[in-house]
Amino acid sequence: MVGFGGKKVHQMIVDFGGSGFGQVAIAVAVSFLVRVFSAPSPALSPDNDLYDSLENGSNDAEAPGAGKVTPVTIRWSSVNCCLYDRSTRTVRFLLRNMSGIATPGRLLAIMGPSGSGKTTLLNVLAGQVTASPRMYLTGHVEFNRKPASKSACKFAYVRQEDLFFSQLTVRETLSLATELQLPNISSAEERDEFVNNLLFKLGLVSCADTRVGDAKVRGISGGEKKRLSLACELLASPSVIFADEPTTGLDAFQAEKVMETLQQLAQDGHTVICSIHQPRGSVYSKFDDIILLTEGSLAYAGPAHQEPLTYFSKFGYQCPDNVNPAEFLADLISIDYSSAHSVYTSRKRVDGLIQSLSESLSRIIYTSQINVNDLPNVNGLSNSRKKITQRAVRKKKGTWWKQFRLLLKRAWMQASRDAPTNKVRARMSIASAIIFGSVFWRMGNSQTSVQDRMGLLQVTAINTAMAALTKTIGVFPKERAIVDRERAKGSYSLGPYLFSKLLAELPIGAAFPLMFGTVLYPMARLHPTLQRFGKFCGIITMESFAASAMGLTVGAMVPTTEAAMAVGPSLMTVFIVFGGYYANPENTPIIFRWIPNVSLIRWAFQGLSINEFSGLQFDHQHSFDIRTGEQALERFSFGKSRIRDTVIAQNRILLFWYFTTYLLLEKNKPKYEPLQIPADDKEPIIKTEMLHSLQVEQIVEAPPVGQVDSNQPPESAGGDLVGPFVLEGAK
Numbered sequence: 001m002v003g004f005g006g007k008k009v010h011q012m013i014v015d016f017g018g019s020g021f022g023q024v025a026i027a028v029a030v031s032f033l034v035r036v037f038s039a040p041s042p043a044l045s046p047d048n049d050l051y052d053s054l055e056n057g058s059n060d061a062e063a064p065g066a067g068k069v070t071p072v073t074i075r076w077s078s079v080n081c082c083l084y085d086r087s088t089r090t091v092r093f094l095l096r097n098m099s100g101i102a103t104p105g106r107l108l109a110i111m112g113p114s115g116s117g118k119t120t121l122l123n124v125l126a127g128q129v130t131a132s133p134r135m136y137l138t139g140h141v142e143f144n145r146k147p148a149s150k151s152a153c154k155f156a157y158v159r160q161e162d163l164f165f166s167q168l169t170v171r172e173t174l175s176l177a178t179e180l181q182l183p184n185i186s187s188a189e190e191r192d193e194f195v196n197n198l199l200f201k202l203g204l205v206s207c208a209d210t211r212v213g214d215a216k217v218r219g220i221s222g223g224e225k226k227r228l229s230l231a232c233e234l235l236a237s238p239s240v241i242f243a244d245e246p247t248t249g250l251d252a253f254q255a256e257k258v259m260e261t262l263q264q265l266a267q268d269g270h271t272v273i274c275s276i277h278q279p280r281g282s283v284y285s286k287f288d289d290i291i292l293l294t295e296g297s298l299a300y301a302g303p304a305h306q307e308p309l310t311y312f313s314k315f316g317y318q319c320p321d322n323v324n325p326a327e328f329l330a331d332l333i334s335i336d337y338s339s340a341h342s343v344y345t346s347r348k349r350v351d352g353l354i355q356s357l358s359e360s361l362s363r364i365i366y367t368s369q370i371n372v373n374d375l376p377n378v379n380g381l382s383n384s385r386k387k388i389t390q391r392a393v394r395k396k397k398g399t400w401w402k403q404f405r406l407l408l409k410r411a412w413m414q415a416s417r418d419a420p421t422n423k424v425r426a427r428m429s430i431a432s433a434i435i436f437g438s439v440f441w442r443m444g445n446s447q448t449s450v451q452d453r454m455g456l457l458q459v460t461a462i463n464t465a466m467a468a469l470t471k472t473i474g475v476f477p478k479e480r481a482i483v484d485r486e487r488a489k490g491s492y493s494l495g496p497y498l499f500s501k502l503l504a505e506l507p508i509g510a511a512f513p514l515m516f517g518t519v520l521y522p523m524a525r526l527h528p529t530l531q532r533f534g535k536f537c538g539i540i541t542m543e544s545f546a547a548s549a550m551g552l553t554v555g556a557m558v559p560t561t562e563a564a565m566a567v568g569p570s571l572m573t574v575f576i577v578f579g580g581y582y583a584n585p586e587n588t589p590i591i592f593r594w595i596p597n598v599s600l601i602r603w604a605f606q607g608l609s610i611n612e613f614s615g616l617q618f619d620h621q622h623s624f625d626i627r628t629g630e631q632a633l634e635r636f637s638f639g640k641s642r643i644r645d646t647v648i649a650q651n652r653i654l655l656f657w658y659f660t661t662y663l664l665l666e667k668n669k670p671k672y673e674p675l676q677i678p679a680d681d682k683e684p685i686i687k688t689e690m691l692h693s694l695q696v697e698q699i700v701e702a703p704p705v706g707q708v709d710s711n712q713p714p715e716s717a718g719g720d721l722v723g724p725f726v727l728e729g730a731k
C-alpha cells in the first residue's frame with residue numbers, strides 16, 4: 001500500500017470517510033489525480049468525422065507546423081439544412097439545395113442579407129454545425145474529391161468573436177500558441193523567427209508588444225484582433241481558411257486590411273472562404289468568386305467582379321454606373337420590408353432569381369480548370385519556416401509537463417497583470433473588512449460577544465466564499481470558450497490546464513483573504529495571537545479556493561456568464577443555510593443532513609470558530625453563562641472538532657469541484673451535427689421523428705421557390721442563360 005505523509009492510504013480513507021461523502025470524495029479525487037498525472041491524453045476533438053480525421057492526420061495532410069499547404073478544392077452539392085420548430089410544428093429550411101465549389105488560390109465570399117444563411121453554410125462546409133435534435137443536415141461535401149468525413153485536410157476557422165487572454169501581448173499570444181501547437185520547434189531562436197515572420201505576414205509588427213486588451217483596458221484594435229485570430233489559425237498551416245464575417249465591427253480601413261490579408265493568403269495557395277454582409281467597393285474587388293445567398297437559397301454563384309452584373313443584367317437588372325457592385329447585389333437580393341407592396345415586388349424578384357439560378361445550375365458550365373501545380377506550394381511564410389517544416393514533425397502535443405509549464409506561464413501572466421480586476425478585488429476586500437470591523441468593533445469578553453463573534457465568523461465565511469465565487473464565474477465562461485477552441489485544435493489536455501490554473505492563481509488568490517484578515521482582525525479584536533491570526537487567514541484562503549473551484553464547475557456547467565451568475569449564488573445559498581449558524585442539521589429533514597458535510601461555508605465557519613474560541617475566557621455572572629470558548633463551541637456542536645478537519649474537508653471539496661469541472665468540460669465539449677447523405681439528392685430529408693409530428697403541408701419552405709409569375713420578364717429568362725458557375729474538372 002502506498003504511503004502518504006507517513007500514513008497508509010487505506011488508513012487515510014478510513015479517517016476521511018467517516019461519512020459516505022468522504023469516501024465518494026476520496027474516490028473521485030483519486031481517479032482525478034490518476035487521470036491528471038497519467039501520460040498526455042489524446043487531443044480532444046469535436047465529435048464529427050471530418051474533425052476527427054483532421055485531428056488524426058492522414059497521408060495528404062501535413063503534421064502541425066509542417067508549413068506546406070496542400071491545395072484543397074471543396075465541392076458541395078444538394079446541401080439542405082432544416083430546423084424543426086416544436087412549438088409551431090413546422091420545418092424551416094436554413095439552407096436549401098446549396099451547391100458550389102471553392103478552389104485553392106481563390107478568395108470566395110459568401111454574401112447575403114442578415115439571416116440569409118451565410119454562417120450556416122460556412123459551418124456546414126467546416127463540419128461545425130452545432131448538434132441539435134431539431135436540426136437536420138443533408139448533402140455532399142467533398143475535399144479533393146473525397147467525402148468530408150473521409151478526407152483529411154487541415155482547416156482554420158476564424159470566428160466572428162475574437163477570444164484571447166487579454167493581458168498577453170500579441171507576440172506572447174503567438175509565441176505561446178506556437179509552443180503549444182508546434183512543440184517540435186524547440187529552439188527559441190527558431191520560434192522567435194517563426195513568430196516574427198507571422199507578425200510580419202499578418203501586418204502585426206507595429207502592435208507586436210501591445211497587450212490584446214479587453215473591455216476594461218484598451219488594447220489592440222478590432223482589425224488587429226481579427227488578424228491575430230488569423231495568425232493563430234495559420235500556425236497549423238491550414239489548407240482551407242474559413243472566416244465568418246471578418247470585417248464585422250471594423251472601420252473601413254481595418255476591414256480593408258483584413259480582406260487584404262485574406263486575399264494574400266488565397267494567393268499563397270490557401271482555399272479561402274469568408275462570409276461578408278455588404279462590403280464596400282474596394283473590398284468587393286478583392287473577391288475572386290462570390291456566392292449570393294438570400295433566405296437560405298442561392299441567387300448567384302460564380303466569379304466575382306463584372307460577371308454577376310452581366311448575369312443579372314440578362315434579367316433586366318442593370319447596375320447603374322458609379323454604384324458599388326456589392327451594394328447593388330445586396331439590394332437586388334434583399335426583401336424590402338418597408339411596405340406591403342415592396343415586400344410583394346421584392347419577394348417576387350428574389351424568387352425569380354433563385355428559380356433562374358436553380359435551373360441554370362443543372363447545366364453548369366465548367367469553364368476553367370485550376371492547375372494546382374501553378375499554385376505556390378508553400379504559403380510564403382519564409383525560408384525559416386520551410387526549414388523548420390522539412391523536419392519530420394510527428395508529435396502533435398508537447399509532454400504533460402511542457403503543456404503544464406506553458407499554461408502556468410500564461411495563467412500567471414493573465415492573473416498577475418490584470419491590474420483593474422486585482423485593484424477592484426483588493427478594494428472590495430478592504431472595504432468589506434472595514435465594514436465588518438466597524439460593525440463588530442473591538443469585541444470584548446462579555447456574554448453577548450459570544451454571539452457577536454459567531455455572527456462575525458459566519459459573515460466572514462459567507463463574504464469570502466461569495467467574493468471568490470462571483471469573481472470566478474464572471475470570467476471563466478469566456479475563458480472556457482478559448483480553452484474549448486484550443487483543445488479542439490489539440491493544443492493541450494485538460495489536466496495540465498486545470499492544474500496550472502489552480503497553481504497560478506494561488507499567490508494572487510491568497511492575497512485578498514490576507515488583506516481582508518489583516519484589516520478585520522485588529523478592528524474586531526479577534527483572538528489576539530499571531531498564530532491564531534495566521535490560522536484565520538489560512539482558513540479563509542482555503543475557503544476562497546474551494547469557492548473558486550465551485551465557480552469553475554458552475555462556469556463549465558452552463559453556457560454563459562449570465563446563466564452562471566444565476567446558478568452560482570443560488571447554489572451557494574444552500575451552503576449558506578447549512579453553514580453551521582442558521583440551521584442545525586439535526587433538526588432538519590434527514591434528506592438534507594448530508595449538505596453540511598459538503599458546505600464549504602460550514603467547514604470554514606467551524607474552523608474559524610475553533611480557532612477563535614479555543615482558550616477564550618468570558619465574563620460570567622450566572623451559572624448558565626458561558627465561561628469558556630470550549631463551552632461556546634459545544635453549543636454549536638463543534639466541541640469535538642479540530643481545525644485539521646476543516647483543512648481536510650476544504651481540500652476534499654476543492655478536489656471534488658475540480659474533478660466535476662474536469663468531467664463537465666469533457667462532457668460539454670462542442671458537438672457537431674453530422675452531414676447525412678441524401679437518399680434522393682433532389683429532396684431534402686427530414687428526420688423521421690420530425691415527420692411523425694408533422695403534416696406534410698406544414699413543411700414551410702423559406703423562401704417559396706418557383707412561385708413566380710411567368711409574365712414577368714426577369715423570371716422568364718430561359719435558354720440563353722450564362723452558367724455562372726466555374727467548377728473545376730467537368731467538360
Ligand SMILES: Nc1ncnc2c1ncn2[C@@H]1O[C@H](COP(=O)(O)OP(=O)(O)OP(=O)(O)O)[C@@H](O)[C@H]1O
Nearest residue numbers: 083094112113114115116117118119120121132277
Ligand atoms: N441552431 C439554430 N437554431 C435556430 N435558428 C438558427 C440556428 N442556426 C441558424 N439559425 C437561423 O438561421 C438563419 C440563418 O442564420 P445565419 O447565422 O446562417 O445567418 P447569416 O446570414 O450568417 O446572418 P448574419 O449576417 O446576421 O450573421 C437565421 O434566421 C438564424 O436565426
